[in-house]
Amino acid sequence: MTTADQTSPGLSFTPFSARTQGAPGFIQDVWDKIPLPRWLLITILVATAFLLVSCLLCIICCCCRCQQKKKRVKKETVGLGRASNSTSAHLVQPDVDDVELALEGPKSGRLQVSLEYNFRSQELRVGLKEAADLKALQAAGMADPYARIHLTSDPQKIHETKVHRQTLSPIFNESCVFQVAQAELPEAILVIQVLDFHRFSPHAPMGELRIPLGTSDLHHVLEQWYELGPPDQAKQEPMGELCFSLRYVPSMGKLTVVVLEARGLKQGLSDSYVKVQLFLNRKKWKKKKTSVKRNTSNPYFNEAFTFALPFSQIQNVDLLVSVWGHSRLSRGEPLGKLLLGCRATGHQLHHWSDMLAHARRPLAQWHRLQSPEEVDKALQMKKGLRLPLPDS
The missing domain is CATH 2.60.40.150 (C2 domain)
Known part of the structure; x- marks a missing residue:
C-alpha cells in the first residue's frame, strides 16, 4: 500500500518548501502598507539600530568600570592587611617637621630683604625688594599693601613705603638708612610691618618681620627671603x-x-x-x-x-x-x-x-x-x- 493510498481522500499536505515561500510576501505586504517613503523608513531603522548599539556599549562599559573599581579596592585592602607594622606607622604618623609646621599655623607671606652695615659711618642700609604670598584680609581677595620699617633702638624714626594697589605680591624696590652705633647692634632689632592701606578706615596689619641684628653677620651684604609672622598687635599702642x-x-x-x-x-x-x-x-x-x-x-x-x-x-x-x-x-x-x-x-x-x-x-x-x-x-x-x- 503506497503513501498516497494511506492518506484520506479529504486531506492534503503542503510541502515545507511551499510554506516558507509565503514569508517574503508577508513582509512585502507590510512594507507596502506603511504610508511612508522607503528612504525615511530606512533612516529610522538605521537610527534605531545605532541607538540600541550605543546603549548596549554604555552598559557594558559601566559594568567593566564597576568591576575594575571593586578589584582595586580589594587589592588595596589586601595590601594594607599584609603590610608590616613599620610601614603602617610610616603611612599614618606624620613626621616631626610636619607637626611643627602645623603648630606654627598659616603663614602671612614672605619678604625679600637686604641688609648692609657700614662700620665706618655706622649706618645700616635696609633694602626692601618685594613681598610674595601675602594673605588677603578682605573678601575681595586683594589688598593695598605697604611696609613700615623701624629699629627698636630708635622707634621714633619710621620709614614707610609706597602703597601698591590691588596686589598680594608687591614689588617695593625701596631702601632706607638708619644710624646705629656698633655698640647697639647686639640688642637692636629691625622691625618690618606690612599693612593693608584703607583711606577711610584703620590700616589693617597683615604681617610682621623681626630681624635681630645681633645674630646677623653684617660683615657681608645679606639678601634673602624671610617668612612673615603674624602681626604683633599687643605691642602696638595707637594714639588715635x-x-x-x-x-x-x-x-x-x-x-x-x-x-x-x-x-x-x-x-x-x-x-x-x-x-x-x-x-x-x-x-x-x-x-x-x-x-x-x-x-x-x-x-x-x-x-x-x-x-x-x-x-x-x-x-x-x-x-x-x-x-x-x-x-x-x-x-x-x-x-x-x-x-x-x-x-x-x-x-x-x-x-x-x-x-x-x-x-x-x-x-x-x-x-x-x-x-x-x-x-x-x-x-x-x-x-x-x-x-x-x-x-x-
Whole structure:
C-alpha cells in the first residue's frame, strides 16, 4: 500500500518548501502598507539600530568600570592587611617637621630683604625688594599693601613705603638708612610691618618681620627671603586717628582744610580739639583751631579752615595738624600730631601729593596720629617772627 493510498481522500499536505515561500510576501505586504517613503523608513531603522548599539556599549562599559573599581579596592585592602607594622606607622604618623609646621599655623607671606652695615659711618642700609604670598584680609581677595620699617633702638624714626594697589605680591624696590652705633647692634632689632592701606578706615596689619641684628653677620651684604609672622598687635599702642580733607586751588591761592572727626583718642582726657598750623620756611606763620568737644574719645568736628597760600610758596610750607586734649585737672597736652607738606613722609606725603595732583578737588583720608616728639623732631622748627606773605 503506497503513501498516497494511506492518506484520506479529504486531506492534503503542503510541502515545507511551499510554506516558507509565503514569508517574503508577508513582509512585502507590510512594507507596502506603511504610508511612508522607503528612504525615511530606512533612516529610522538605521537610527534605531545605532541607538540600541550605543546603549548596549554604555552598559557594558559601566559594568567593566564597576568591576575594575571593586578589584582595586580589594587589592588595596589586601595590601594594607599584609603590610608590616613599620610601614603602617610610616603611612599614618606624620613626621616631626610636619607637626611643627602645623603648630606654627598659616603663614602671612614672605619678604625679600637686604641688609648692609657700614662700620665706618655706622649706618645700616635696609633694602626692601618685594613681598610674595601675602594673605588677603578682605573678601575681595586683594589688598593695598605697604611696609613700615623701624629699629627698636630708635622707634621714633619710621620709614614707610609706597602703597601698591590691588596686589598680594608687591614689588617695593625701596631702601632706607638708619644710624646705629656698633655698640647697639647686639640688642637692636629691625622691625618690618606690612599693612593693608584703607583711606577711610584703620590700616589693617597683615604681617610682621623681626630681624635681630645681633645674630646677623653684617660683615657681608645679606639678601634673602624671610617668612612673615603674624602681626604683633599687643605691642602696638595707637594714639588715635584723625580724618580730614585737603583742597587747594592754585589760581586763587587758597588751601582749605576740613577737620572731620577723630577716634580712639586717649581716654583720660575727655575734652579735645584740633589745631591746624602753617609753617613757612620752618617758622610759625598761621594758626587756627576747632571748637572743644567734651566727654568723648571719638569727637566729630566737621569744621573748615581756609588759608591764603600762593602757589609760589607751596614748596616752602609745612602743614601741622595736631590733636589736643585736656581735663579739669590738667592743662592741654598734645595727643598726637601729623606733618604734611613736601618734607613729609609716608601717607602724609601721599595725601599732600594727591591734593596737588587733583587741584580743586577735596580729598579726605584717615591718618594714624604720631607722637608729638617724633613730629617736632622731623619739623625742626626754627625760632623767629611770623613771616607774612603778600596778599595774605
